[in-house]
Amino acid sequence: xVQYLNPPxxxxxxxxxxxxxxxxxxxxxxxxxxxxxxxxxFQMTLTGMKKHVQVLERAGLVVTQKVGRVRTCKLxxxxxxxxxxxxxxxxxxxxxxxxxxxxxxSEMKREGSDD
Amino acid sequence: xVQYLNPPxxxxxxxxxxxxxxxxxxxxxxxxxxxxxxxxxFQMTLTGMKKHVQVLERAGLVVTQKVGRVRTCKLxxxxxxxxxxxxxxxxxxxxxxxxxxxxxxSEMKREGSDD
DNA sequence: TAAATACTGAACCATCTGGTTCAGTTTATA
DNA sequence: TATAAACTGAACCAGATGGTTCAGTATTTA
Numbered sequence: 001x002v003q004y005l006n007p008p009x010x011x012x013x014x015x016x017x018x019x020x021x022x023x024x025x026x027x028x029x030x031x032x033x034x035x036x037x038x039x040x041x042f043q044m045t046l047t048g049m050k051k052h053v054q055v056l057e058r059a060g061l062v063v064t065q066k067v068g069r070v071r072t073c074k075l076x077x078x079x080x081x082x083x084x085x086x087x088x089x090x091x092x093x094x095x096x097x098x099x100x101x102x103x104x105x106s107e108m109k110r111e112g113s114d115d
Numbered sequence: 116x117v118q119y120l121n122p123p124x125x126x127x128x129x130x131x132x133x134x135x136x137x138x139x140x141x142x143x144x145x146x147x148x149x150x151x152x153x154x155x156x157f158q159m160t161l162t163g164m165k166k167h168v169q170v171l172e173r174a175g176l177v178v179t180q181k182v183g184r185v186r187t188c189k190l191x192x193x194x195x196x197x198x199x200x201x202x203x204x205x206x207x208x209x210x211x212x213x214x215x216x217x218x219x220x221s222e223m224k225r226e227g228s229d230d
Numbered sequence: 231t232a233a234a235t236a237c238t239g240a241a242c243c244a245t246c247t248g249g250t251t252c253a254g255t256t257t258a259t260a
Numbered sequence: 261t262a263t264a265a266a267c268t269g270a271a272c273c274a275g276a277t278g279g280t281t282c283a284g285t286a287t288t289t290a
Contacts, residue, residue, distance in 0.1 A: 010132055010133065013131040014132035016201075020248090026208070029205065029212060036265085045251080046266075047249085047267090048249055050268075051249080069257045070265095075212050083202055087198055090140060094194040094195060097190050133277090151236060159279080160279080181237080183236090183287060
């Protein structure tokens with residue numbers, strides 16, 4: 001058996017699998033925001049929004065800081081590097097597979113039906 | 116409120132959030148495989164593996180075809196384009212944010228403490 | 231044609247998810 | 261100092277997830 005463990009990828013892909021959370025990232029790209037303002041924008045309770053932000057925080061995509069009674073959320077420095085790398089590496093795998101198929105198909109066309 | 120809906124991204128990011136499923140993609144990059152061979156490699160019941168493959172199939176990342184009693188799994192033509200695009204677009208957002216911060220910091224250093 | 235192989239579907243299970251409400255606590259503001 | 265604002269935590273809920281077992285069906289193979 002082969003082991004494929006990468007907890008940070010698990011957490012960040014899971015975080016990105018929800019449209020609201022992708023929207024929060026979008027929003028934070030336009031400027032830092034409080035839990036309240038995010039909750040307003042996404043028409044959700046404060047508690048609900050807090051949970052989403054926590055998911056993003058555990059994935060390292062967002063960092064928060066509480067000053068006074070306001071918790072400000074911003075994009076994390078960690079960014080999406082690891083995710084981009086996984087995706088790009090595997091895009092190549094996908095493409096390589098199709099090239100291999102294309103070769104086989106061309107081969108078959110050249111030789112008639114074989115194998 | 117803003118609406119951020121993109122069902123395919125939901126499905127594919129969710130599919131990618133599991134290490135076993137990322138491993139299956141890895142494996143299919145090295146060649147097509149039956150449910151049985153995947154179940155062996157990942158030490159899982161056939162039924163369990165079938166579910167994982169179904170998740171990947173619904174996300175469009177894998178296609179399968181049953182010939183005789185064997186179901187062969189291969190990487191889907193759809194690939195990871197949409198996912199790569201989302202990630203790249205948002206990596207830029209992350210970076211832009213930090214550049215903005217850097218500017219503010221430099222500004223503050225130049226002018227002493229202000230604002 | 232009998233036995234083995236490969237899959238499939240239903241049912242179950244514990245845990246996680248995406249939301250809620252309600253009852254606090256802490257911090258500003260009038 | 262009383263009230264409002266912003267958050268927090270616990271508890272609940274329905275439904276999804278990641279696995280399992282068990283009982284089939286369909287297809288090879290001996």
